[in-house]
Amino acid sequence: MNGRNQSMVPEFVLLGFTTSWGVQILLFLVFAIFYVANMLGNLLIVLTIISDHHLHSPMYFLLANLSFIDTGVSSIATPKMIYDLFRKHRVISLNGCITQMFFIHTVGGTEMVLLIVMAYDRYIAICKPLHYLTIMSLKMCIFLLVLAWTIGLIHSVAQLAFVVNLPFCGANKMDSFYCDFPRFIKLACTDTYTLEFLVTANSGFISMATFFILVVSYIFILVTVRKHSSGASSKALSTLSAHITVVVFFFGPCIIIYVWPFPTLPIDKFLAIFNVIITPFMNPVIYTLRNKEMKVAMRRLIIKTFKFQKFFH
Numbered sequence: 229m230n231g232r233n234q235s236m237v238p239e240f241v242l243l244g245f246t247t248s249w250g251v252q253i254l255l256f257l258v259f260a261i262f263y264v265a266n267m268l269g270n271l272l273i274v275l276t277i278i279s280d281h282h283l284h285s286p287m288y289f290l291l292a293n294l295s296f297i298d299t300g301v302s303s304i305a306t307p308k309m310i311y312d313l314f315r316k317h318r319v320i321s322l323n324g325c326i327t328q329m330f331f332i333h334t335v336g337g338t339e340m341v342l343l344i345v346m347a348y349d350r351y352i353a354i355c356k357p358l359h360y361l362t363i364m365s366l367k368m369c370i371f372l373l374v375l376a377w378t379i380g381l382i383h384s385v386a387q388l389a390f391v392v393n394l395p396f397c398g399a400n401k402m403d404s405f406y407c408d409f410p411r412f413i414k415l416a417c418t419d420t421y422t423l424e425f426l427v428t429a430n431s432g433f434i435s436m437a438t439f440f441i442l443v444v445s446y447i448f449i450l451v452t453v454r455k456h457s458s459g460a461s462s463k464a465l466s467t468l469s470a471h472i473t474v475v476v477f478f479f480g481p482c483i484i485i486y487v488w489p490f491p492t493l494p495i496d497k498f499l500a501i502f503n504v505i506i507t508p509f510m511n512p513v514i515y516t517l518r519n520k521e522m523k524v525a526m527r528r529l530i531i532k533t534f535k536f537q538k539f540f541h
């Protein structure tokens with residue numbers, strides 16, 4: 229309990245960019261436009277998939293779940309980041325900080341596992357097409373989703389457990405837009421060496437391991453596709469390249485932030501923004517602009533909504 233009594237820092241200061249008004253306005257525009265686009269794009273994907281029975285297949289259900297998670301990823305930190313741009317004192321309480329880290333890591337960990345589940349789904353569809361619907365049954369999909377959320381939660385709690393009781397005594401400036409473990413731990417007034425190691429071992433490990441599993445499975449699938457070259461393979465290739473693009477955008481920043489988090493690099497601040505603003509936006513862009521079935525379904529949904537409104541007027 230000694231640690232708790234010593235903690236005299238009720239809140240942290242998020243430095244963000246404390247530069248000119250011009251930069252703040254530019255940042256506001258970038259944050260706001262991407263946030264709105266993220267929410268609209270991802271919600272449109274979820275609505276389209278749920279409402280269109282042509283898209284009631286495991287692949288699209290998983291995609292809808294990914295989009296749903298992405299609305300979460302961008303909603304945890306971005307609204308406060310936008311609000312903070314116009315505040316002189318960009319403070320966040322200790323509990324606010326812990327809450328942000330909890331949700332970011334729960335949702336982020338879940339998304340990583342979900343990307344593996346989506347790769348597995350493509351593996352079954354392409355390499356064992358005759359057994360696809362029996363293997364990827366609704367029960368299996370739900371099981372894999374519950375598994376993803378469970379792993380995400382464990383990943384997050386396992387890190388938080390070590391930092392909730394950290395003592396703070398003075399230093400409270402965080403060179404970031406939102407709270408995350410590397411910079412949070414740095415502010416504690418205790419020997420943080422073990423904690424730094426734990427964060428690297430946990431977040432760094434889950435990022436590297438997931439990335440490695442995904443790369444290996446996509447190489448495996450690509451090799452299989454090339455062997456059975458047929459009419460279906462070009463469609464499979466375009467789906468796969470969409471997945472691979474999402475994976476690279478998602479893991480690139482994560483690996484740099486968590487695998488070598490100490491010392492924290494200045495570029496981490498930009499990568500952290502990238503992670504909560506640009507990455508969630510990749511899904512709608514990649515899956516809607518490149519997928520014909522999605523485009524057709526969205527058009528159907530929009531026409532249906534429009535007719536429905538005319539019916540009432």
Ligand SMILES: *[C@@H]1O[C@H](CO)[C@@H](O)[C@H](O)[C@H]1NC(C)=O
Binds near residue numbers: 274289290296373
């Ligand atoms: C997630 O996937 C499940 C099962 O595949 C599906 O029933 C559910 O509608 C999906 N959730 C969302 C938000 O799309």
